[in-house]
Amino acid sequence: MKFSFRFKHHFFNAFREIFVHHHGSLEFRAKIFALIIATNEKPKVENFTLVKELATTIYEGDENRANLLLLTTKELVEKVKKQNALDLDLLVTTIQKELEIVPRYAKKIDIESLRNFLAYSSDDDTFTYQENILEFLEKLKRETLYGNKPTTKE
Numbered sequence: 001m002k003f004s005f006r007f008k009h010h011f012f013n014a015f016r017e018i019f020v021h022h023h024g025s026l027e028f029r030a031k032i033f034a035l036i037i038a039t040n041e042k043p044k045v046e047n048f049t050l051v052k053e054l055a056t057t058i059y060e061g062d063e064n065r066a067n068l069l070l071l072t073t074k075e076l077v078e079k080v081k082k083q084n085a086l087d088l089d090l091l092v093t094t095i096q097k098e099l100e101i102v103p104r105y106a107k108k109i110d111i112e113s114l115r116n117f118l119a120y121s122s123d124d125d126t127f128t129y130q131e132n133i134l135e136f137l138e139k140l141k142r143e144t145l146y147g148n149k150p151t152t153k154e
Contacts, residue, residue, distance in 0.1 A: 034076035
């Protein structure tokens with residue numbers, strides 16, 4: 001990535017709420033991606049390539065916004081890996097709380113797109129863990145959008 005974009009990202013990161021349109025939505029998506037990627041002990045570069053591809057599709061060619069989603073996802077994964085102030089349990093809790101506050105974010109959980117990350121699992125245990133996370137996210141999405149009533153898919 002260009003130096004100018006990295007500089008702009010760090011600047012925007014400090015003032016994201018002011019400068020980035022719908023920053024909450026972008027951060028929510030980054031948290032979803034980070035949750036599935038951070039389960040790998042050493043995430044592969046392919047995970048982040050996939051984030052970039054999905055971001056480009058989501059934001060319909062808006063390169064800056066796609067890059068910002070990628071960098072925000074990387075930042076969250078690094079925080080989990082460093083066991084800084086964020087871990088997977090806290091990330092799950094944060095996602096749940098955000099859905100309580102902004103239920104429409106549940107529509108941003110695209111389980112089929114997230115399944116693509118399973119191809120980059122580092123081992124069988126990670127693969128199973130990621131599958132469980134996808135099941136959890138699917139249930140969370142369904143409950144947020146439809147409550148506890150059964151949907152037509154069941």
